[in-house]
Amino acid sequence: MITVENLSKSFPLNGNPVVALRDVSVDIQAGSLFGVVGPAGSGKSTLARCIGLQERPDRGVVRLDGLNTGTLDGRRLREIRRQVGVVSTKPELLAERTIAGNIASPLEQLGLDGPQRRNRVGNLLDLVGLTPRAGQRPGDLSEGQLRRVAIAKALAAGPSVLLADDPTAGVQAEESGAVLTVLDRARAELGVTVLLTTPDAGVVRRVCDDVAVLEAGAIIERGTVLDLVSDPNSRTAQALLPAIETGRAQASKYDRAVDVVLVGFASVGALLPEAAGRFDVELATIGGGLTRIGDTPVGRFRLGVRGERADAALAWIAERGGHVTHPVRGPQGVAA
Structure with a gap:
């Protein structure tokens, strides 16, 4: 379970602080697919980076299964970070390596032997529906396929949490469904807790169990998607x-x-x-x-x-x- 308590974060701009998050509190149940939706600049990516331990908040606490991550540093922080897989809007793939090789790279860093790596990579290629593309290189794939490779790579080390920051950004409409299906399969088949951010309420409608609506760095609405759409006056209902x-x-x-x-x-x-x-x-x-x-x-x-x-x-x-x-x-x- 992920617990965010009174999280605030600001960044300096021309000598003045710009507030990205304002006292954000939210609970994300283990094994859920949780959506954070809001317009550009609402704080979605900052919240994801704080949960992913890529940013330290100014105030507040992020707890992973009850562990206060703000108290961690050094080796222990690196260990906990490995429990969180991150998929960015610009996948970091090596152009000279095959798709299978890119997915295998985190496993090589962990020191897994060849048979274990091949088995893990094969399972992940099947999960993301790209087994026939295993021997190709990133330059041969579409943007939607590259995003699916990035998800497989983020899952390679077996994280318990997967953060997908705007996973359908730049992906053609006909391919975005396949990307969302992969995230849903990761949750259903691997038991991974998935947090995705998006400006598109339609993404929430298709795959999310729960949602938080961010505006100007503050949560203005949160709950299960079905509960929120049952209230015609909610932002979620109006959007969906x-x-x-x-x-x-x-x-x-x-x-x-x-x-x-x-x-x-x-x-x-x-x-x-x-x-x-x-x-x-x-x-x-x-x-x-x-x-x-x-x-x-x-x-x-x-x-x-x-x-x-x-x-x-x-x-x-x-x-x-x-x-x-x-x-x-x-x-x-x-x-x-």
Whole structure:
């Protein structure tokens, strides 16, 4: 488990301190895939470097499995650093070495013998889906493939934590999914705790369990992704859920219009039709749509509601996990 307590960090600029992190506190569960999302300059990379023991904070503590890393130096600090693999946006690969050779280089430094190295490299090439490319050199690969090689190299020494700083930066859209899949496989198959930073909320939607939203060096929102999207007012929900656009004429056909967020297969597939039948009301989808958070379907819909027992139907939906908001009567139920 990674625990960050009241972390602050600043850097000098023209003789004046520029604050990168302001009293940041967050817990990252072991074995999770945790996303830190925010715009450029929000402090994401600085937070990753502090957790990776590449930067020392001005104040605050980073704990790895309860160990206060701020008390470490010398040999002990180097030992703990080896437990953290780092993937930067500019992979450090040797152009003259093959892909397999690049992945093997950390193992050579550790003194592993040939058979052990070959076995480990083969397993990592399989994990990142690049076994056919083992004998090629970095210059022969695309940016997305290079990023996957960098992940394999960072995993070679068997770290317990993997930091991926904006792992899809500069990667073509059609290849970014493969990079994210590799990070997910590292978490699922190797048990590695993965922390990724990104300005793209879509990356969080695809692979993250938990998320922290950074703005101007401070965390303004954190929690599990599914919990946050269940709150339509959260930054995460606003970034990830389908937009709702409803014309005035369309909404005016109903007694009222409400917004509802449904999470999970059962809710998305059955809750609305069951409520309509049980309470003899009309629940018509007049806006919104479906998305997925990882493997979980999530819907945000604007419903046109008609019927005497509408209030009971909406309360029943809420009792069963639906999140009903913005009850607006008559033609006012249009998209804001």
